[in-house]
Amino acid sequence: MQPSDVLVGLDIGTTKVSAVIGEYDENDQLQIIGVGTAPSTGLRRGVVVNIEATLKSVDAAVEAAEQMAGREVQNVVTGIAGGHIEGLNSRGVVAVTGRGREITRTDVDRVIDAAKAVVIPMDREVIHVIPQEYIVDEQGGIKNPLDMIGVRLEAEVHIITGSVTSAQNLVKCVNRAGFKVESIVLESLASSRAVLTREEQELGVLLIDLGGGTTDMLVHIDGAPYYTSVLPVGGAQVTNDLSIMLKTPMEAAERIKREAGCCYAPMVEEGEPVIIPGVGGRPPLQAKRSDIANIIQPRMAEILTMVRDKVQKKGYLKRLFGGVVLTGGGALMPGAVELAQEVFHTAARVGMPGNYHGVADIYRSPEYSTAVGLALFAEEAMGHETREPSVKPKSGGMLTGLRGWLRNFFE
Ligand SMILES: Nc1ncnc2c1ncn2[C@@H]1O[C@H](COP(=O)(O)OP(=O)(O)OP(=O)(O)O)[C@@H](O)[C@H]1O
Ligand SMILES: [Mg+2]
Structure with a gap:
């Protein structure tokens, strides 16, 4: 296999690890040339708790993607999530000093640095600093202040921080599997890039990633993130409820959920039967699909209500003119929309990665949103000009702030 500078997204999730290999063709179109996935057993609620188990899943997922692509992977962009993730909004101000008071790249870098200068506890590190808007001499709403003339430049930014040790454990797993981490990206930011339209992000949209161990939320307004949070609950709780209520093992409950689950009872026909496998010599039982929906719906409603309450508390609920977009494996559940x-009393849809040509359509599922989004970020991480029209400070756009502490530990 030939090594190359392919774009690799590695999503280390609580349920599965997926690797997506992308490449731009001669017409500048992204092609997905390899997809690999493996069950994940080394994470709890989005955080690595077992290095050995996780590195095995990473190894298996990347190898499957390599086989499909016929390319060898060296560098990857990996995602981070978990209850330790926090987002905050900050503002910086600088005087424009250059000749003719024309705003230069250096002024933009300085104002971002000023906005970043908030007190962050020792055990946390900055993962992203994302400009929301620039203000030049009281004139707000500016996306690109370069070359404008002004005296005072302000920047409003969204800063995302996470636990240093959680990130280091992720890097360690990937290194031990034999790959180098180019960059770490917040999982919901990666999913956003893969599934949200520019119009939705401008109008105001809430992305909800319904994962196995975490439910991630990200609010975009006027084209930039304003609110980030990760709930340490997900689809595993739904499976757990089914397992208890139906008195069946987790594996059987998971299968029933995927094959017969629905989280909106009015969609289920009265009397549709579902077989519950027997356990410990007990014969199989028959349940009604509506009974299953009545177990799933309250838990899914609880998770979505927790998201709504958090977004409402920050005042963003009434700004979601682009609606709600659901992604992650949980978005496959009928009735989720x-x-x-x-x-949410607003429009909702399922978000899945767009059409990128290349291999079979397996990646066109909400389960692959994060991995595809990470591959899209890989372009930026590898130092190429991104095709995203954003104003990037020299130090690496959304990936700024990370390089100082992202150390690869090869052993
Ligand atoms: N067809 C389906 N119907 C209902 N739920 C499903 C379906 N397919 C997958 N799920 C659920 O989606 C969840 C897994 O989603 P996903 O693959 O996005 O998680 P993950 O990325 O591994 O986890 P996390 O992001 O929380 O770390 C599981 O709880 C699984 O039961
Ligand atoms: Mg996930």
């Missing part, structure tokens, strides 16, 4: 519409 209907339930979200009821909880």
